[in-house]
Amino acid sequence: xxxxxxxxxxxxxxxxxxIALVIRLFYWQAIRASExxxxxxxxxxxxxxxxxxxxxxxxxxxxxxxxxxxxYLVFISKPDLKEKSRTxxxxxxxxLVEKKDGESAGDYQKDLLSEASRIEGLIENTKSVWIPIxxxxxxxxxxxxxxxxxxxxxxxxxxxxFYPEASSSAQVLGFVGKDNAGDDKGYxxxxxxxxxxxxxxxxxxxxxxxxxxxxxxxxxxxxxxxxEGVDLTTHIDKTVQMYAEKELEKGIQDYGAKGxxxxxMDPNDGSVLAMASYPYYDPGKYWEFTxxxxxxxxxxxxxxxxxxxxxxxxAAGLDAGAIKVDTICDICDGPVKVDKYEIExxxxxxxxxSSMTDIIVNSDNVGMTFIGRKLGADKLYDYFNKxxxxxxxxxxxxxEVSPQIRKKGTWNIVDLATxxxxxxxxxxxxxMARAICAVANGGYLVKPQVVEKIGKGDWANEVKQEKxxxxxxxKTAEEVRDMMIQAIERGESKWAAPKGFKIAGKTxxxxxxxxxxYDDKKTIASFIGFAPANKxxxxxxxxxxxxxxxxxxxxxxxxxxxxxxxxxFPYLGIQPEN
Amino acid sequence: xxxxxxxxxxxxxxxxxxxxxxxxxLIVFALATILLTIESSAQGATLTALETKVNxxxxxxxxxxxxxxxxxxxxxxxxEASKIGMVKPEKLTYLSNEKPVANKIP
Numbered sequence: 001x002x003x004x005x006x007x008x009x010x011x012x013x014x015x016x017x018x019i020a021l022v023i024r025l026f027y028w029q030a031i032r033a034s035e036x037x038x039x040x041x042x043x044x045x046x047x048x049x050x051x052x053x054x055x056x057x058x059x060x061x062x063x064x065x066x067x068x069x070x071x072y073l074v075f076i077s078k079p080d081l082k083e084k085s086r087t088x089x090x091x092x093x094x095x096l097v098e099k100k101d102g103e104s105a106g107d108y109q110k111d112l113l114s115e116a117s118r119i120e121g122l123i124e125n126t127k128s129v130w131i132p133i134x135x136x137x138x139x140x141x142x143x144x145x146x147x148x149x150x151x152x153x154x155x156x157x158x159x160x161x162f163y164p165e166a167s168s169s170a171q172v173l174g175f176v177g178k179d180n181a182g183d184d185k186g187y188x189x190x191x192x193x194x195x196x197x198x199x200x201x202x203x204x205x206x207x208x209x210x211x212x213x214x215x216x217x218x219x220x221x222x223x224x225x226x227x228e229g230v231d232l233t234t235h236i237d238k239t240v241q242m243y244a245e246k247e248l249e250k251g252i253q254d255y256g257a258k259g260x261x262x263x264x265m266d267p268n269d270g271s272v273l274a275m276a277s278y279p280y281y282d283p284g285k286y287w288e289f290t291x292x293x294x295x296x297x298x299x300x301x302x303x304x305x306x307x308x309x310x311x312x313x314x315a316a317g318l319d320a321g322a323i324k325v326d327t328i329c330d331i332c333d334g335p336v337k338v339d340k341y342e343i344e345x346x347x348x349x350x351x352x353x354s355s356m357t358d359i360i361v362n363s364d365n366v367g368m369t370f371i372g373r374k375l376g377a378d379k380l381y382d383y384f385n386k387x388x389x390x391x392x393x394x395x396x397x398x399x400e401v402s403p404q405i406r407k408k409g410t411w412n413i414v415d416l417a418t419x420x421x422x423x424x425x426x427x428x429x430x431x432m433a434r435a436i437c438a439v440a441n442g443g444y445l446v447k448p449q450v451v452e453k454i455g456k457g458d459w460a461n462e463v464k465q466e467k468x469x470x471x472x473x474x475k476t477a478e479e480v481r482d483m484m485i486q487a488i489e490r491g492e493s494k495w496a497a498p499k500g501f502k503i504a505g506k507t508x509x510x511x512x513x514x515x516x517x518y519d520d521k522k523t524i525a526s527f528i529g530f531a532p533a534n535k536x537x538x539x540x541x542x543x544x545x546x547x548x549x550x551x552x553x554x555x556x557x558x559x560x561x562x563x564x565x566x567x568x569f570p571y572l573g574i575q576p577e578n
Numbered sequence: 579x580x581x582x583x584x585x586x587x588x589x590x591x592x593x594x595x596x597x598x599x600x601x602x603x604l605i606v607f608a609l610a611t612i613l614l615t616i617e618s619s620a621q622g623a624t625l626t627a628l629e630t631k632v633n634x635x636x637x638x639x640x641x642x643x644x645x646x647x648x649x650x651x652x653x654x655x656x657x658e659a660s661k662i663g664m665v666k667p668e669k670l671t672y673l674s675n676e677k678p679v680a681n682k683i684p
Binding site: 063064067069070139157162164165166168209210214215216217218238239242500570575576 | 614618619621622623625626637640641643644645647648650651652653654670672
């Protein structure tokens with residue numbers, strides 16, 4: 001082979017090599033450019049979503065009802081362990097397992113051994129060098145583990161929603177769960193109603209880092225700070241709430257009821273001071289409870305109110321001019337026939353020529369039928385409407401419902417008669433409490449409000465509370481108030497009332513409709529009232545579902561109401577009048 | 579004529595100096611890049627250290643806040659109150675706020 005041929009072959013090889021190189025370079029630089037660029041970016045660029053802190057829910061005194069705290073994940077870094085796995089497991093188990101109330105020493109030992117063997121198994125059998133041991137460990141437990149100084153044991157923070165009062169105000173607060181995307185979301189109560197306000201807006205960090213993870217200052221970076229959620233300051237008074245819950249639980253046990261509700265409001269502006277329901281749940285461990293416990297019966301359950309409706313029907317009669325305080329009932333001497341039904345009094349005792357006050361004091365169903373006849377169905381419907389029945393109150397809690405009231409013009413004489421003593425119409429406890437506030441405050445229908453202020457740090461925005469529309473005259477409100485005072489001083493519940501205090505109130509016992517008829521033995525016992533009667537500081541509704549010791553409100557709900565009031569009087573500085 | 583000869587010589591010298599100037603510029607540029615990289619890396623490390631410190635302080639702050647939240651709960655306050663022997667009064671006595679008759683006399 002001549003020299004010239006060799007040179008030519010080498011030249012061709014160089015040419016082919018160069019063309020192959022250019023093609024390969026084109027492949028990497030043009031065809032797979034974006035893919036490679038993405039891979040490179042993954043190595044030097046980090047993207048992170050910065051979660052916004054959820055706002056806290058505060059009681060009226062500024063202490064916490066719900067807030068965020070850190071819990072901890074206890075983990076073991078296997079290469080850093082210096083002690084035997086069994087020793088580490090025993091040490092950790094001794095702190096992680098707490099002795100439960102009433103647990104025997106033997107059972108506690110069993111739990112300890114079980115936890116120690118679980119931890120040892122994890123250390124021995126897990127191939128990974130990083131082993132998670134226990135999630136959501138509390139701060140004091142973390143501190144105890146730290147004090148042991150076990151090499152190789154570490155902690156990662158895990159933010160959790162914390163309810164320091166546990167199950168207190170559970171149905172008012174709601175809880176924080178997860179949505180479909182795995183983000184925090186509030187459900188029920190305040191957590192649900194104010195979810196957007198409490199949630200804030202997450203931030204974002206995008207920056208370039210070197211191989212060691214140290215940020216490159218001159219590299220591309222983009223940061224958007226998170227907007228923290230806003231705090232809610234509520235009207236809830238923790239002390240009043242505690243009194244209500246404690247007495248409600250005791251009352252339910254004493255009277256053998258299936259459940260119960262207490263609502264305490266400031267009748268002057270509609271502030272909700274306390275709202276308790278039983279059975280309750282712990283919002284911090286909501287997953288341990290069935291979903292039927294989550295809804296708040298005070299705003300979500302309709303019930304036939306029974307005789308606690310009577311003061312409102314009398315108010316309607318007085319305000320419409322259909323009756324006067326000194327009007328005499330001329331049918332009160334015996335049962336009254338309405339269509340094919342006979343209306344009787346609750347104790348089968350009759351009071352001829354009763355005044356309107358006597359009708360309230362004796363809780364006289366015949367007398368109420370008399371008032372209904374004077375007033376008429378359409379006017380009664382109008383006043384029910386004015387008192388807010390048939391529509392939601394607008395309370396700032398998620399899950400409020402409103403039972404429907406039969407349409408105007410469709411009421412027959414039986415509907416009218418039964419509605420006057422609170423049967424055949426359904427309301428929610430919050431609707432009832434709101435309506436009685438109108439009697440207490442001189443005639444205005446207030447809007448129930450749980451949150452007082454929305455704010456963060458130095459900024460705060462008060463939630464405007466409107467006085468509401470006048471629904472009855474001042475004179476009517478005062479006349480009904482005086483009748484309710486007489487109902488306490490002379491009525492069936494007088495034995496339980498605290499002496500010396502002027503309280504306006506009314507008992508109620510309503511039969512529960514079951515499959516189209518009323519069950520005599522199943523009742524909702526209730527008591528509604530306000531105090532001090534002449535200058536009310538609070539209005540309160542107590543309902544007990546199916547009390548078994550007595551079906552009557554005067555023997556169950558009334559003493560419970562008075563017990564709560566006895567606690568509240570000294571706390572609010574309310575003195576007896578004589 | 580003289581100046582033309584000088585100009586040619588000057589250009590020649592200048593052309594001879596170009597590689598040296600370029601080399602110096604290259605070295606200066608390389609040194610500046612190295613120094614800048616070191617400085618950037620050092621400041622990045624400082625930033626990381628500061629962020630770690632901020633996280634530690636925030637974590638301590640959060641721990642203190644958790645202590646405060648737990649210790650101000652009614653359950654905890656009640657527990658502490660009973661530990662020091664405080665009990666709920668069984669019977670309340672109200673004092674009249676009316677002034678005695680003698681005080682009303684001017």
